[in-house]
Amino acid sequence: MKTNYTGVALVLITFFAISFITNILGPLFPSLVQDFDISLAVAGFLPFSFFAAYGVMSIPSGILVDKYGEKFVMLAAFVMAATGSFLFALNPSFFMAMGSLFLVGTGMAMLQVAINPLLRVSGGQEHFAFYSVLAQLLFGGAATLSPIVYSNVVQSMATGETSGIIGFFNSNVPANMSWLSMYWIFAAVSVAMLILIALIKLPKVELKEDEAVGAIGIYKQLLKNKSVILFFIGIAAYVGTEQGVANAISIFLERYHGLNPVTVGAETVSEFWLMLTIGCLLGLVLVKLLDSRLVLKLFSGGAMIALSFALFGSAEVSVIAFPLVGFFLSVMWSVIFSLALNSVAEHHGSFAGILCTGIVGGGLASPLIGVIADLTDDLRIGMVVVYITLAYIFAIGFWAKPLVVNKTIKLFNKPTADSTAT
Known part of the structure; x- marks a missing residue:
């Protein structure tokens, strides 16, 4: 073509x-x-x-x-x-x-x-x-x-x-x-x-069968599937994490370290997105070498560690650690989305629509963070919401059971007769 x-x-x-x-x-x-x-x-x-x-x-x-x-x-x-x-x-x-x-x-x-x-x-x-x-x-x-x-x-x-x-x-x-x-x-x-x-x-555009939007009955059928609900929550958790951190960076640096939000704050948010982009490139390599569920566990664990340094470190540490959180978030959307689609046998177009609806999670995290921060007068405590969403994403790496596992490159093992026959 x-x-x-x-x-x-x-x-x-x-x-x-x-x-x-x-x-x-x-x-x-x-x-x-x-x-x-x-x-x-x-x-x-x-x-x-x-x-x-x-x-x-x-x-x-x-x-x-x-x-x-x-x-x-x-x-x-x-x-x-x-x-x-x-x-x-x-x-x-x-x-x-x-x-x-x-x-x-x-x-x-x-x-x-x-x-x-x-x-x-x-x-x-x-x-x-x-x-x-x-x-x-x-x-x-x-x-x-x-x-x-x-x-x-x-x-x-x-x-x-x-x-x-x-x-x-x-x-x-x-x-x-x-x-x-x-x-x-x-x-x-x-x-x-x-x-x-x-x-x-x-x-x-001629939509492929798995891209087409299904009838209401198909959505009802999918929503009876426990995995569909769990992955919907997973997408909501990811977008909530991403936006919860991105929206908190500038105001956190201003409140706790007295850094100018228009200059240092905006620059740090910019670096957060830059590192998230760079991380995508590494993620492409890693999912060819490792099971995507392992990659998800490693990166979500890394994000929690980086977030802790960002929230409790000095000003110099915070402006480095917040972009590092973006780096560790980089692979999560694509891995969760692919694990989700690979966990159902049909109706991928309708399932993708349900998953995209989970993007609403990006709007839920910030009000929750704000409510907790206002009640406790401490934005650090409000950010516990992000630890919860990251913990859920970490858990996906354990309970996800895709019908198709991402194909990886064996660097050190020579192909056997059994492996080449498939």
């Missing part, structure tokens, strides 16, 4: 845009708490608004793709993202923030469902794994870039510049809310993506 490089490029750019928009909440957290004068518990409902959209829209998005096609859903998704960003940029209030983030999250959920089958068709099934890894690298690259853009824009606005893009921000963003400039940028990115998608002719 001939590769449609235009389609591949569009999907990769879309992955970049999704991550650039999605992963900014962490660096903004201290500013949101201060400027809206809210507690950590209340602030935690901002990421909840965003990730709740995944819980609501993941399965309906699959139905929309089936009925109207990938291009329509992608256009609708960026309309939602642009609308949410414009509304918040024009009317910055806490409740508008919640509504805006729900709209943006809805758009991102729709995109996640639409672009994976499109990538398989555009790049060719034989190249799908390669392009999927490339997409994840771009996703991580955008997550790394987003806090850096935020830090540079806010510092540039502080100079009082009156011309160019910084001048536009200084004229249209409240002086005490320079972070709001990011939502003007998100709106511009969304509009640019709308134009790009509208101009490009996309290949027709």
Whole structure:
């Protein structure tokens, strides 16, 4: 099959845009708490608004793709993202923030469902794994870039510049809310993506049987399977861990070590995403050498150790240890997802929809952390939520019983007659 490089490029750019928009909440957290004068518990409902959209829209998005096609859903998704960003940029209030983030999250959920089958068709099934890894690298690259853009824009606005893009921000963003400039940028990115998608002719996607969204009866059948429920919780635990840590980094460094959230905080969040991206590359190698369940146990154990250093170490240790947590989180999504799909014999498309709904876990962790931190007046105690989610992920390495185990390379054992016969 001939590769449609235009389609591949569009999907990769879309992955970049999704991550650039999605992963900014962490660096903004201290500013949101201060400027809206809210507690950590209340602030935690901002990421909840965003990730709740995944819980609501993941399965309906699959139905929309089936009925109207990938291009329509992608256009609708960026309309939602642009609308949410414009509304918040024009009317910055806490409740508008919640509504805006729900709209943006809805758009991102729709995109996640639409672009994976499109990538398989555009790049060719034989190249799908390669392009999927490339997409994840771009996703991580955008997550790394987003806090850096935020830090540079806010510092540039502080100079009082009156011309160019910084001048536009200084004229249209409240002086005490320079972070709001990011939502003007998100709106511009969304509009640019709308134009790009509208101009490009996309290949027709014929969903494979295991990618198709099933009828309601199939979901009911799957939800009776204990493994389906346990892996759904596993995905929720992973996303809750990732977002719980990312959203806590900047405000933790400010509260416990007096570090500037716009500079050091944003830089540390950026490094967290960078290390998560780098870890993905090592993870690709490790799952070829070791059973993925062992990899999951090693990395979840490493994440708990790194988190302990981040929370209880000195300022110098914390700014190193938080990115290390990202490194250890890197393999978890792909390993849990693959273990889940390999644990059921059929209806993988519907099961994937259920798993993606588990992304709502990313919104549950932050409010829980905030409630505990407010009640105890100690963010460190609030972070016990992350230890619990990591412990659950660690446990998956023990109870997962996939029907198909990941194939590993035997470095030191010569193949035997028995092994070559299979």
